[in-house]
Amino acid sequence: MVLMPGTRDHDPLVIEDFQGLWERGDPESAPSDHFTVADNVKYFHSGVESRDGLVPYLNSPLPVLKFVRIYNYVTQLGQTLIALTTDHKIYHITGPTNIYTNPILTIAEMEDFGFVAINGRAYITPFKTQINPQGEHYQLGLKNQFVYVYKGDGTPARKAGGVGPVGTPIVVANGTPAPAGEFVTDTGYHLFSVLYETDTGYLTAPGTTTIGVLNVSAGNLDGLHKLNFSNIPTSPNAYVIKRHLVATKEIIGFNGDKIGYQYFFIPGGTINDNITVFLNDVAFFDSDLISDASHLFDNFSQIPAGVALNTYHSRLVVVGEFGLDSTFGTDATIPVPPSTILDNRSLARVSFPGEPEAISKVDGLIIAPLDGKPLTNVQEFRDVLYLFKNTRTIAYSDNFDVPASWQEEVLDQGIGAPVHGIATVLDTGGVNIDFLLIVDWSGLIMFNGTYAQPEMSWKIEDFWRGMNRQMFHLVQIVNDSLNKHIWITLPDPFRRTLLHADYANGMNAKDIRWAKWNFDVLVNTIALIETDRLVIGTPGLT
Amino acid sequence: MAIKSTAGEIGLYLYNRPDATPPIIFPDFLETSHFTVSIMAKVLNNAVPGTLLAVEGTNGSRIIISIQIGYWLFEIRDGSTVFVQLPLAITQLNVWTAFCIVKNGPSISLWHGTEIEAAPGDPPNAIQLSPRLDMSPGFEFFFDHAVAVTNPDMAICNLRYWNISHNLGEVSIFANEWDLSGGAKQPIWSSTLRTPGDISNIVGIYTSPIWNRGHEFSIISPAGALAEFYLPDPAYLTTRNCPTWVYPPDYRTVLISVNPGVTPSVPTTYKSTDFIQFVDRGSVPPVVLLAQFYCAYPSSVGAGQSHEDSMPAYIDENNVDFPFDVNDPSFWFGTLTRTNIPAAMTGINMYGWKFGGQFIWAAGAAIPTATATLTYTFLYVIYNGIPTGKPSLPIDDLAGLFAIQKGQLVDKYNRGVEVKIPDPTIRTAYIGE
Secondary structure (H helix, E strand, C coil), rough: CCCCCCCCCCCCEEEEECCCCCCCCCCCCCCCCCEEECCCCCEECCCECCCCEEECCCCCCCCCEEEEEEEEEEEECCECCCCCCCCEEEEEEEEEEEEECCCEECCCCCCEEEEEEECCCCEEEEEEECCCCCCCCCEEEECECEEECCCCCCCCCCCCCCCCCCCCCEEEHHHEECCCCCCCCCCCCCCEEEEEECCCCCCCCCCCCCCCCCCCHCCCCCCCCEEEEEECCCCCCEEEEEEEEEEECCCCCCCCCCCCCEEEEEEEEEEEECCCCCCCEEEECCCCCCCHHHHHEEECCCCEECCEEEECCCEEEEEEEEEEEEEHHHHHCCCCCCCCCCCCEEEEEEEEEEEEEEEEECEEEEEEECCCCCCCEEEECEEEEEEEEECCEEEECCCCCCHHHEEEEEECCCCCCCCCCEEEEECCCCCCCCEEEEEEEEEEEEECCEEEECCHHHHHHHHHCCCCCHHHCCCEEEEECCCCEEEEECCCCCCEEEEEEEECCCCCCCCCCEEEEEEECCECCCCCCCCEEEEEEEHHHH | EEECCCCCCCCCCCCCCCCCCCCEEECCCCCCCCCEEEEEEHHHHCCCEEEEEEECCCCCCCEEEEEEECCCEEEEEECCCEEEEEEECEEECCCCCEEEEEEECCCEEEEEECCCCCCCCCCCCCCCCEEEECCCCCCCCCEEEEEEEEECCCCEEEEEEECCCCCCCCCCCEECCCCCCCCCCCCCCCCCCCCCCHHHHHCCCCCCHHHHHHCCEECCCCCCCCCCCCCCCHHHHHHCCCEEECCCCCEEEEEEEEEEEEEECEEEEEECCCCEEECCCCCCCCCCCCCEEEEEEEEEEECCCCCCEEEEEEECCCCCCCCCCCCCHHHHHHHHHHEECCCCCCCCCHHHEEEEEEEEHHHHHHEEEEEEEEEEEEEEEEEECCCCCCCCCCHHCCCEEEECCCCCEECCCCCEEEEEECCCCCCCCCCCC
């Protein structure tokens, strides 16, 4: 309890509860139980006390890293951090005493990155801020850059996806004869090839130059012998760990288009290494060809970089890409200049379910409304996929068909989220706790399928509106749902300030209690570790 | 409802110097027959006979200013032979006295002055230097190094060295106004041994983030002594770039030493496990260092076979042993007692470097060894600029990942750096009804 001192002609006032910072309207309009200044304090029950101090998180701070962005990276072995430094390098920090000395990824142009962990693997997309002729800042994935995958073991990240086999056609010969009176294969004209499987489970497109023919007239597939495959190509890439033979069913009236037919995985046609160049005594009938591999021809061998990554129905979603120009051949995604379309800012790429690196160039995409504003974020919530722009929220529902066919619903044309503007919860790296906290230009808003009004930041609306919109990509938010705290990094000129909110008294605009935490250093990025411990990443004084 | 506060002071490394009377040394930076050395001293207690300043020549000659019982004594010696012995003045308690020795070719001159007594509360007084001696001793004197000996009963300051000779008639006669106007000669290097690296000897240092408050006086005084510091630095230190600063590192109770026990069967280099580290963070601006030297006196302690050679050992700011060719004698300490610090050390990262030693023993048939030591370690850095003057810390100390710690009363950064939490403040607009 505080007894406010009385001054002349005024009676003292007893304040039983502190309700936090009030920066809305005239300072004299602040309710008596609110503060017009609340710096470096935290709230407990009805009281207020100094905020807690900092201690180094890394026990061995050397080499000193100057942080731009950190994310919680949930691996199969536990909670870790993945971090970008000012020298454009990404490091994996597995604990206070453990940091892989060598960066896992270095890209000179990378100013920031998007991240999602899937099955213990990290998917990383580098992006940077662009400025249009009107001076507006916006973020897009780096041009001619890609989504990367990192296995979490300290080895360098590599481009997600992979290039399929190249080489001369695979050779087939008769193998072991079938028992007398039996057939071991069908006969007839078939095509076959091989594809690679990477150490992250990605299946490349089948090789197009390695396609061979199975046919009696070709001296094989007489039905009476198993098949011996040889001249099977190997990949120069160490991350290829398996190869799979694929084949068409019988083709009647072959039209010469070798990749226009449907290919299937050949049962028993897997080579569990990247060394052996033959596989003998393979036998299958057309009826055994069940698992389709045709769609792999249409997949990106390397996925264009975006600004944000997330998952939806076990699919990887990438939004806000600049794109790949014609130097990437069939993977090119933006037209050759001159063109009025310079990038793919409203495009989202969606992978196949369970295959995060398999994204169809043909129909694995969603085109958000083309309003000139780039996609900034993506989030699954209650079975719906939400794509965000700075002032748009668009919903999509999986219809169990290709993503290009998904129904679009523009949910809100006034509220959106910047690239780091959706609160992550505890140290899970996820965001869902029955609601989302969205950082919008208008304020901090709770989203539970609809946007709740008034904004959670209603009490500090003047302060919030005073922040530089062009710098909202610097805003990052974390939610300590255990202790009911929220922290928000701020854009210029508040880069040394964390906005702190305590919602122990209620998750609503009235009961939330705000404070500003000031530091001597720039607070670039934040995350919760060890469940609910806040860690800040800083480059130091400047 | 309750209110708690953690408002506190800025905290930085405290620096403890275990030895009470360490000498302050200008080692043989540049061997020259032209030089100027100045020093100021104030006697705090009469019971302090002994050397104040010794300027050592390369051939055993030396120039000495000492306190005898009741008076200052100036001497020039050629080896053990006393060539000149000149009583200068009586010593006065709590009064600053300035000396300036100028060596110009064969000529050696001495300037001396005493603080004019000021009324309590008056601004600091100037000291007017007067020529006391100008002669040619008849033997050559090449500067090797200068040693100022601190004493619990005496405060000293403004120890400086130029490797040119000053004609004091060309410049100001005031010791606290080394004015370079009018075409006077620019000091090539100088040092005041002021606050950097020696903060425990400075009363009241780092209590203020403002350089001119915390660093106004360049006093070297014994820790705990109640010295009064009234004389300001020479004006040039605040108005011009000072090209050189001497940084005594963090002295430690354990000297840098190695004793392998017995001589090795083959010539072997042994590295110390002890390292010293620069502790005065935040003073050196982030500039390119023009030169950087690691100075130390290698010696041997105790009975046994002494080491053959000595050289530095470095751990860089990344906590990695910094490699260099230990077989290259140019890296050894040798008789000059200094060696170049690798250029990888910069004004930005020098705080992270650690300095140790390594010693080579010749092969021997398991003969007991003496302890090899490095003492009086100093860092010499030369740069264009002046200390930033802020008791802040280099960026490297403040960069990284830092976690909020419940109950932590200060913001603690890398390598023990602490700063107070910016003032916790609450304010209401309400003043009652």
